Structure formats: C-alpha cells, structure tokens
Amino acid sequence: MQKITYLEKPVYFESYSATGGFEEGRGPLGKNFDFIDNSDLFGMKTCEKAEAEMARINLNIALKKKNLSPSDLNVLVAGDLQNQCVASSGGLFTFGIPFLGLYGACSTCTEGLLVLSAMLSTSKTYTRGASVTSSHNSAAERQFRTPLEYGGQRAPSAQWTATASGAFILGKEKSHIKITAFMPGKAIDGYTKDQSNMGAAMALGAFDSINSFFKENNPDEFDLIMTGDLGHVGSNILEDMLREKITRYGTKLASLHNDCGLLLYDFDTQDVHSGASGCGCSASVLASFILPKIERGELRKILFLSTGALMSTSSVSQGDNILGIAPAIQIEYEE
Amino acid sequence: MQKITYLEKPVYFESYSATGGFEEGRGPLGKNFDFIDNSDLFGMKTCEKAEAEMARINLNIALKKKNLSPSDLNVLVAGDLQNQCVASSGGLFTFGIPFLGLYGACSTCTEGLLVLSAMLSTSKTYTRGASVTSSHNSAAERQFRTPLEYGGQRAPSAQWTATASGAFILGKEKSHIKITAFMPGKAIDGYTKDQSNMGAAMALGAFDSINSFFKENNPDEFDLIMTGDLGHVGSNILEDMLREKITRYGTKLASLHNDCGLLLYDFDTQDVHSGASGCGCSASVLASFILPKIERGELRKILFLSTGALMSTSSVSQGDNILGIAPAIQIEYEE
Numbered sequence: 001m002q003k004i005t006y007l008e009k010p011v012y013f014e015s016y017s018a019t020g021g022f023e024e025g026r027g028p029l030g031k032n033f034d035f036i037d038n039s040d041l042f043g044m045k046t047c048e049k050a051e052a053e054m055a056r057i058n059l060n061i062a063l064k065k066k067n068l069s070p071s072d073l074n075v076l077v078a079g080d081l082q083n084q085c086v087a088s089s090g091g092l093f094t095f096g097i098p099f100l101g102l103y104g105a106c107s108t109c110t111e112g113l114l115v116l117s118a119m120l121s122t123s124k125t126y127t128r129g130a131s132v133t134s135s136h137n138s139a140a141e142r143q144f145r146t147p148l149e150y151g152g153q154r155a156p157s158a159q160w161t162a163t164a165s166g167a168f169i170l171g172k173e174k175s176h177i178k179i180t181a182f183m184p185g186k187a188i189d190g191y192t193k194d195q196s197n198m199g200a201a202m203a204l205g206a207f208d209s210i211n212s213f214f215k216e217n218n219p220d221e222f223d224l225i226m227t228g229d230l231g232h233v234g235s236n237i238l239e240d241m242l243r244e245k246i247t248r249y250g251t252k253l254a255s256l257h258n259d260c261g262l263l264l265y266d267f268d269t270q271d272v273h274s275g276a277s278g279c280g281c282s283a284s285v286l287a288s289f290i291l292p293k294i295e296r297g298e299l300r301k302i303l304f305l306s307t308g309a310l311m312s313t314s315s316v317s318q319g320d321n322i323l324g325i326a327p328a329i330q331i332e333y334e335e
Numbered sequence: 336m337q338k339i340t341y342l343e344k345p346v347y348f349e350s351y352s353a354t355g356g357f358e359e360g361r362g363p364l365g366k367n368f369d370f371i372d373n374s375d376l377f378g379m380k381t382c383e384k385a386e387a388e389m390a391r392i393n394l395n396i397a398l399k400k401k402n403l404s405p406s407d408l409n410v411l412v413a414g415d416l417q418n419q420c421v422a423s424s425g426g427l428f429t430f431g432i433p434f435l436g437l438y439g440a441c442s443t444c445t446e447g448l449l450v451l452s453a454m455l456s457t458s459k460t461y462t463r464g465a466s467v468t469s470s471h472n473s474a475a476e477r478q479f480r481t482p483l484e485y486g487g488q489r490a491p492s493a494q495w496t497a498t499a500s501g502a503f504i505l506g507k508e509k510s511h512i513k514i515t516a517f518m519p520g521k522a523i524d525g526y527t528k529d530q531s532n533m534g535a536a537m538a539l540g541a542f543d544s545i546n547s548f549f550k551e552n553n554p555d556e557f558d559l560i561m562t563g564d565l566g567h568v569g570s571n572i573l574e575d576m577l578r579e580k581i582t583r584y585g586t587k588l589a590s591l592h593n594d595c596g597l598l599l600y601d602f603d604t605q606d607v608h609s610g611a612s613g614c615g616c617s618a619s620v621l622a623s624f625i626l627p628k629i630e631r632g633e634l635r636k637i638l639f640l641s642t643g644a645l646m647s648t649s650s651v652s653q654g655d656n657i658l659g660i661a662p663a664i665q666i667e668y669e670e
Contacts, residue, residue: 046653085645099521103420118453121456327435
C-alpha cells in the first residue's frame with residue numbers, strides 16, 4: 001500500500017491559466033479558457049513549436065494575473081508528451097527560472113503539482129514556483145500514430161489529444177485553494193498493447209491509486225474524485241471496478257467520480273470518440289473549470305488524479321504492455 | 336540568481352550500485368562496478384529492453400546490499416534517454432514502488448537525487464526511496480543519431496553514450512554520506528545545434544549553476560566540483576569560463592573541477608573521442624567511484640552536477656538550439 005504525504009503547511013494556488021486551440025475553444029469549457037488560438041499554431045510554423053509557444057503564452061498569463069514576474073518564481077516544473085519533452089524546455093527556458101523536467105505521460109499535470117509542493121515544502125528559501133503542462137493534437141498524432149495528412153481512421157475507443165496547456169503558480173501566500181496532501185501513483189500493467197485504447201490501460205492505474213488513498217480517508221468528506229483522461233471507456237472500467245472490488249465504499253467512490261476527458265468537448269458536435277486525452281487535458285480542465293469552482297467554495301475538498309499511459313512507439317512495437325499511472329493530490333477550499 | 340535549498344535535516348545514501356556493459360567493464364572504473372554484462376544485452380533481444388533490464392538488475396543489487404525489499408521503499412524516482420522514458424518505467428514497474436518519472440536528459444541522475452531529497456524531506460511518513468538512472472549506447476545511437484549498423488563516422492567532439500545505470504537508495508537512517516543542499520539548474524541556450532558537440536552546449540549550463548552556487552558558498556570548503564558528462568571539449572570550455580569570468584574564485588573553481596565523462600573510459604585504448612556521456616555516465620561514476628571515496632572520508636564535501644542537453648531530433652531539425660542544464664547537489668561526509 002502507498003503512503004500518503006499530508007503537508008504540514010498547505011501549499012496555495014496563487015494563480016492559474018488555461019490555454020487551448022480550436023476544438024478546445026468551441027468545447028463546453030472554451031468560454032472559461034484564458035486564451036484560445038483558433039489556428040492551433042500560436043504564430044509558429046510547426047505544431048511542435050506551436051505547443052512550446054502555447055506553454056510560453058500560458059505561463060505569461062498566469063504570471064500577469066497576479067502581477068508577478070518570472071524572477072518571482074524560484075522553480076519551474078514542467079513536462080509534455082513530445083520526445084525528450086522539448087515543448088516544455090524549448091517553450092519555457094527563456095523565462096530563466098530554475099527548471100525541473102518531468103515525464104509522467106498524461107499524468108504530468110498532477111505529478112508536477114506534487115513535485116512542486118514537495119519543493120516548496122522542503123525549501124525555506126522558496127516562496128513560489130510554477131508547474132506547466134501541455135499537449136498538442138497534431139504533434140502527438142504525428143509522433144505517436146500517423147501524421148494527420150495520412151487521414152487514418154480512428155477506433156471508437158480512441159481519444160482526442162487536447163491542444164491545451166495548464167499553468168499553475170503555487171506558493172506560500174494564502175489563497176482560497178490549497179494542496180493539503182499528495183500520493184505518487186504506482187506504474188500498473190494495463191494488460192493491453194492497444195494504442196487506441198489508452199483509457200482501458202490507465203483505468204487500472206487510477207483504480208490502484210483511488211483504492212490506496214481511501215484505505216485511510218473517508219469518501220464522505222470529498223465532493224469529487226477527478227481523473228485526468230480516462231474518457232468513456234476508461235471511466236466505465238474504473239467505475240465498474242470501484243463498485244465491484246471495494247465492498248465498503250465502492251458505490252460511493254464511483255458516484256463521486258468524474259473525468260476531465262469527458263468535460264473538454266461536446267460529444268454531440270465534436271468527433272472525439274471516447275473523449276479528450278493528453279497532458280493538456282487534465283491541466284486545462286483543472287485551470288478552467290475545477291479550480292474556479294473551488295475558489296468560489298462550490299467544491300470544498302477533492303481528489304485530483306491525472307492519469308498517464310507509460311509507453312512509446314518502440315516499447316509497443318517490441319511487445320510491451322502499456323502501463324497506467326495516476327498520481328494524486330488532495331485540493332481543498334480555504335475560507 | 337538561483338536560490339539554494341539547504342536541507343534542515345540531511346538525507347543519507349543508504350545504498351548504491353553501478354551496473355554497465357562491455358566498454359564500461361574494461362574501463363578504469365570497471366573493477367568498481369557491481370555488475371557488468373559484456374554482451375551489453377542483459378539477456379534481452381533488443382538494446383532498448385536491455386537498458387530496462389539493466390536498470391532492474393541494478394536496483395535489485397542496491398536493495399540487496401542493505402537487505403531491503405522493494406516494499407521498504409516509499410517512492411522511486413527514475414528517468415532515462417529513451418523516448419517517453421520507457422527504459423525506466425518498463426524496467427522498474429514490477430517492483431511496485433510508487434513512481435515519479437523525470438526527464439532531465441543526461442542531468443537526470445542529479446535531478447532525481449534532488450527530487451527524492453525533497454520528497455523525503457517533505458514527507459513525515461516516508462523513510463526511504465530510490466533514484467535510478469540509465470542509458471544504453473546502442474539505444475541512444477539508434478534513437479538520436481543512426482543505428483550502429485550504419486557505421487557512420489563520429490566527429491572528434493562527439494561523446495560515447497555510456498551503457499550504464501546508477502541506483503541510489505536515500506533515506507533518513509544515518510550513513511557516512513549525506514546530501515545537505517540542492518539547487519535545480521536553469522535551462523541555458525547552448526548556442527549550438529551540433530548534436531556531435533553536446534559538451535559545448537552543456538558547458539554553459541554548468542557554468543551558470545557553478546557561478547550561482549558559489550556566490551554564497553566558499554570554494555575553499557570543497558574538495559571537488561564534479562560535472563556529469565562535459566567530456567574534454569565541454570570541460571575545457573567550462574574551466575576557461577570559470578577562470579575568465581569569475582574574478583575572485585575562478586582559478587580555484589577550475590582547479591576543483593573534474594568530469595565524470597573523463598573518468599569512465601581509458602582514452603588511450605577506448606575510442607570514445609571527447610569522453611563518456613548519457614544518463615548512466617554520471618550515475619555510474621557517482622556510484623562506482625565518488626560515493627565510495629566519500630564513504631571512506633577521502634572526500635569531505637563536494638558539489639555534484641550532472642549535465643543535460645535538452646533537445647530532440649525534431650527540435651534540432653526544426654532549427655532550435657540545444658539547451659544545457661546542470662542541477663546541483665551538495666554531498667558531504669558524515670563521521
């Protein structure tokens with residue numbers, strides 16, 4: 001069983017911002033995003049550089065909201081889906097903030113907030129830092145599957161990698177939103193090699209983390225258990241598992257569950273199959289939808305778990321199963 | 336300027352292990368490695384899986400040295416150079432230890448020890464964790480440059496990616512080796528796009544970190560400043576910069592400097608051009624050579640900075656410069 005770390009002093013969300021592209025803008029949360037570029041290119045010539053630029057713009061917005069400058073940040077934690085995470089390093093290095101690169105696949109948003117919380121808690125000299133995560137649909141399709149020009153047909157279980165970024169500034173100055181506990185996830189065998197069904201692979205990782213967390217927490221105290229990008233397929237698997245495998249609390253846990261991948265797009269008018277995915281999915285939904293609700297006191301205590309599928313084109317082609325992982329943070333409203 | 340975090344309570348090296356392949360075994364440090372596989376394949380059929388298996392074997396050795404089992408570890412921090420860091424996740428998930436994936440290119444060893452120190456310092460419930468880093472020459476050549484079978488000629492400034500892994504178990508139980516401070520590096524423009532001259536790109540990152548660290552530390556208290564994999568070219572650039580740009584302490588700092596990439600191979604008998612590189616270089620030299628010296632009291636206080644080149648084949652082909660980064664940890668002898 002995993003050990004949960006309860007922070008002696010909470011870490012606060014001082015600012016946050018969500019940025020996205022065309023599909024995200026016309027989705028149900030589009031009006032809450034801080035910046036939308038309908039071209040998906042953010043002024044760049046390639047989708048890879050567009051993602052880097054989107055991340056750069058997004059951190060600038062989060063800084064501006066609180067009238068901070070880059071030198072007010074002691075550390076920057078960031079990651080994305082591109083090989084060697086070059087969207088994060090390439091897009092954010094010009095800020096000149098001490099940098100820690102992460103790779104947690106689509107779980108990077110929660111992993112980043114977790115690592116940043118640990119850095120701020122450990123360091124007496126740090127006052128605040130940022131965590132930035134991004135993904136870009138065209139960059140991910142080209143890298144992991146086929147270039148969009150190829151026009152390959154997508155399976156019904158496939159998800160739509162979000163062109164989106166979430167930027168978060170955490171610090172020691174009080175706000176209405178705080179992180180009070182965290183728990184890294186275990187990398188769990190998803191028992192599938194199907195790159196068109198990541199939701200199924202990640203559902204097992206999410207189940208493991210939720211099961212572990214609520215062995216010592218009471219779900220009645222929680223308003224929401226939010227996973228990152230399981231989509232319809234993965235969410236159904238997770239909720240079935242919660243109901244069937246956790247005797248005491250399972251039905252309650254399943255009823256508390258929702259998934260960022262189900263909220264970013266409108267399934268009637270947007271052709272996203274099983275739902276949204278990508279590093280930017282949970283990050284932008286957290287920044288555009290969930291944190292504002294906590295800030296207004298509409299949600300008082302939630303468990304937030306971005307979900308990641310640990311694999312590469314070479315690991316899958318060499319016969320490895322896809323692994324699922326779901327790091328968790330507990331976020332609470334503060335009066 | 337970067338802020339240094341001084342740990343209120345130090346974190347201790349409880350165990351460590353170095354594992355490598357043929358070239359590492361016949362190099363000057365080979366006799367100090369804990370495990371050498373002369374086939375470079377570690378029982379696997381591909382070089383990618385060989386790297387994963389090498390990391391798995393290496394963590395097992397580190398656990399065994401201290402008679403620990405995987406369940407004694409509360410968290411595992413790991414990373415490598417393969418796309419999506421699949422050597423780390425694929426090789427280590429079977430341990431079932433809560434997992435945080437990192438990407439810091441060849442700086443991952445120090446970044447991992449830094450993040451693990453923060454996790455252990457923050458968490459009252461954690462007693463120990465592990466940090467594992469690896470690289471594999473054939474996997475890196477195939478992914479970043481050309482498959483070995485192609486037989487491309489290497490430039491004199493090119494380095495040899497080490498087939499090696501370093502595994503470290505840190506904890507709160509006292510030992511003779513402790514981490515007492517850390518500082519993440521800034522991602523610095525290396526002003527080069529030359530993938531055959533990573534040492535030059537990383538030298539600027541290393542200079543920035545060393546310069547920043549010694550603005551508030553006295554080099555006379557240090558026995559060694561150890562960079563990760565600058566090789567001959569990068570080390571010469573760094574030492575020239577230290578002497579020329581830091582008036583007060585520069586000559587002293589340059590005289591304290593050494594580089595893991597200069598120690599792993601014998602330049603007379605091994606055809607490694609500018610020296611060793613890769614995630615596994617600094618990790619295996621730390622575990623096979625430096626930590627034993629500290630444990631015996633031959634070194635009392637050192638600054639250790641693995642160096643990373645943040646780039647990908649796509650970032651370079653799209654015209655981006657290579658970025659250098661050098662996170663730092665201060666390691667001390669304890670009586």
